Amino acid sequence: MDSSPHKLYHVHGFDSRQYLEQYFSDKSDMAFGDDLLTFFIENLIQVFAVGHIKGDILIDLSFGSFVHHLYSACEFFKDIIVLKVNNRCIMELKRWVDERTGAFYWGHTSALLQDIAGKAHDQCQDQEAKLRSAIQHVVKYDLEKENMTEPLVLPPADCVISAWLLGSISKDQDDYIRHLRKFSSLLKPGCHLILIGSLGTTYFTVGKDKFHAFAYDEDFVRKALVGEGFIIDYCKVKERTAVSDLNDYKAVIFIAAHKEK
Template identity: 80%
Template structure:
């Protein structure tokens, strides 16, 4: 077992393409299909279909460069602003948005998204719609008072943060709440937040490097949101089915809440 300190995502950065290959690819031996592809796509589709979470601006503040969690969102928001912690993640995402050679392939996620009556052409339209909705890809720094300084973002109707809070919370509880508070400031009064994360994680691996993760549980996430003035509207937890030593999470959580006005 490697006894060296684990790296921290937003401090050290990582190989964003390697992360996609490990956790989000269509390879036959990719162990995380049910947990990190199918589970988020299905639950976010149900969540947005209710119609309560909608508006002009959605901000996505997530780990790495994945996009599959935004398929449903692009039907309910005119503009999506994506924030990324490092240049490698920005370049990887823009390669897909601009349909450049070498972009990561997301076609395998269509089987998890499309309804029975939908066909592959309609899914291609969905990918195009998401590309059009992503208006800006912006670098951020969580340690700055205005994380996108010198840019000032307009207040968002909704913020999605996927697998980020667990990865950046070095000092565990205090860091998690501090970063949650900072992210919630991106919202307008009454706005919604959607958190996707792992429970019980202590590390995740990208390439040859191990990265720190905060092993929170469902009760902690609920209390953290309530403590910041959020009312929880939706929560689903899926026990882990993946067999892999790349990461040690116990379950995946999707939780949605709105900020009291």
């Protein structure tokens, strides 16, 4: 039995819409725009622009139900398979993909992408439509199963993106490495992993609920990747600028690596 006073994201579930409103909305008082939106869109544009990370299949294993981290990816992959651990996140994401009434508004992030890329805002709808078309499957997974998506067997991916997930599902260093190894198993040899996360986080809050986060630093995640057979190609760390007590992260990190053949 876990002795932590905080809830576990993948065990207890959470209000996925409330999470988006608190951390990713277009509201004027949203504190995390620079850290959780701009920084990662900038870095994703940069690593994809080099041209090494591309292929047929990208698997997204990320926290919650946000989509802004996939705008750039859909330019370089034919199909995107999104894995989610709970039904509420699946429903929230599918509501946006299917353009249903009440879907979360992501227009501010597609506009931000166009600003950073130096393009006109009239391409925003095209960008969102392209991403919707690329998301071929949204699949529930179970971390405790050897094949997380049983009974489905996923094709090996050319790239895996995991944003803010490893820190929320891992209780300690060994747990983090075990999950990293499982994520790595989804990749073809020689292909790429993009990790997005927060450093030094011990909790995050969604609504009235406080959730566990495993606090790690840059040195740990670098060593974990190397230990699992990855070569790090790109790494950027940004010190926290957000002023909020919703969570206690110290910095945000973006890492792109490839798996040795």
